[in-house]
Amino acid sequence: MNIKFLSDLSLCCKKQPILINRYPKYAAFVFFTTALLISYFPFKYAFASQWGLSISVLLIIVVLVLNALKLMTSPLTILNGILIAVIIGGMLTFLSFSAPLAAGIWTPAFLVSLYLLFPFKVAWLVALFFWLILSYSTVAQLTFDIALRLSLSSCIVLMLTTIIVKIYNDAISTAEGLATTDVLTGALNRRTMLEVLHKEHERVTRYKQQCCLVMIDLDNFKTLNDTYGHASGDELLIQFVKLVHESIRQNDTLFRLGGDEFMLVLPCLNIADAYAFVARLQKLVPQVINYKSVELGMSFGVCEMQEGETLNELIHNADTALYQNKLARKANTLL
Numbered sequence: 222m223n224i225k226f227l228s229d230l231s232l233c234c235k236k237q238p239i240l241i242n243r244y245p246k247y248a249a250f251v252f253f254t255t256a257l258l259i260s261y262f263p264f265k266y267a268f269a270s271q272w273g274l275s276i277s278v279l280l281i282i283v284v285l286v287l288n289a290l291k292l293m294t295s296p297l298t299i300l301n302g303i304l305i306a307v308i309i310g311g312m313l314t315f316l317s318f319s320a321p322l323a324a325g326i327w328t329p330a331f332l333v334s335l336y337l338l339f340p341f342k343v344a345w346l347v348a349l350f351f352w353l354i355l356s357y358s359t360v361a362q363l364t365f366d367i368a369l370r371l372s373l374s375s376c377i378v379l380m381l382t383t384i385i386v387k388i389y390n391d392a393i394s395t396a397e398g399l400a401t402t403d404v405l406t407g408a409l410n411r412r413t414m415l416e417v418l419h420k421e422h423e424r425v426t427r428y429k430q431q432c433c434l435v436m437i438d439l440d441n442f443k444t445l446n447d448t449y450g451h452a453s454g455d456e457l458l459i460q461f462v463k464l465v466h467e468s469i470r471q472n473d474t475l476f477r478l479g480g481d482e483f484m485l486v487l488p489c490l491n492i493a494d495a496y497a498f499v500a501r502l503q504k505l506v507p508q509v510i511n512y513k514s515v516e517l518g519m520s521f522g523v524c525e526m527q528e529g530e531t532l533n534e535l536i537h538n539a540d541t542a543l544y545q546n547k548l549a550r551k552a553n554t555l556l
């Protein structure tokens with residue numbers, strides 16, 4: 222198992238469906254071979270003694286093989302994961318009471334494979350459960366020193382896998398955060414905005430719903446930077462994002478486009494309500510964020526998503542509306 226594989230593994234542990242979404246053929250191969258190898262032993266046992274049991278083991282193998290084949294073409298669902306874990310885990314448990322040494326050999330592979338089937342915490346709990354069962358059965362049947370070695374080796378494999386997957390999960394979360402979020406303010410970035418707009422556009426088109434965009438630009442930000450320094454400018458941006466986050470609904474999203482420019486995406490809101498909301502926010506900004514001699518404020522441009530409009534057109538409309546609002550505000554101050 223190489224490093225690349227583990228990093229993929231950690232990515233998949235966070236999401237449903239898991240690894241199989243990204244590497245269906247590879248995962249199918251893993252399950253297919255693991256299943257066959259593990260089933261070989263109980264099958265051998267059962268075949269010699271009980272026909273009923275051998276037939277059921279045969280059926281289980283068929284289910285596993287069908288599952289593996291299905292995984293070649295479609296993603297693994299959580300139900301599929303449970304089915305595979307129950308079948309392989311059940312076989313291993315059966316094996317641990319009929320041939321404990323063989324069960325001890327296969328246990329580590331099974332414990333690791335649980336991280337392919339389930340999200341991190343679930344995999345850890347299921348692995349712990351099976352480790353306890355298998356340890357109990359080996360201790361009960363084998364000599365103590367062999368049972369202890371088998372149990373400890375499985376335990377080490379389980380712990381190391383848990384640690385490695387956790388480290389990679391954290392690293393990937395950090396990388397994902399950096400890729401999607403503006404480091405200074407914590408608002409989402411432009412790249413994420415395009416993804417969100419794309420999804421919103423699909424929703425608006427398909428379900429004939431509404432969505433408004435508000436482009437925001439802070440007034441006199443440069444003056445603030447020049448008067449109080451860059452650190453104060455940074456502080457203002459942080460305060461502004463905090464204020465907006467406190468004012469918007471859970472469905473709304475704020476993005477920082479760069480500098481003192483932001484975009485608000487307001488799903489399920491008509492343009493009149495969007496105007497009313499942003500006008501309230503506009504009044505709030507100078508009340509909450511106060512820098513004595515610099516007159517702070519925000520200009521905004523609102524537009525509503527229209528069916529058939531491209532994202533570029535949409536952003537352009539918001540930009541134009543913002544430009545007009547900024548001009549009007551500047552004209553008002555000059556008067």
Ligand SMILES: Nc1nc2c(ncn2[C@@H]2O[C@H](COP(=O)(O)OP(=O)(O)OP(=O)(O)O)[C@@H](O)[C@H]2O)c(=O)[nH]1
Nearest residue numbers: 438439440441442443444446451452454455480481
């Ligand atoms: N402190 C700080 N300043 C930034 C950051 N990013 C860009 N800036 C500065 O923000 C300023 C933005 O310029 P403008 O939008 O023209 O300034 P403005 O005073 O708001 O102008 P109007 O929008 O016309 O009112 C520039 O001086 C940039 O150097 C940042 O992350 N932190």
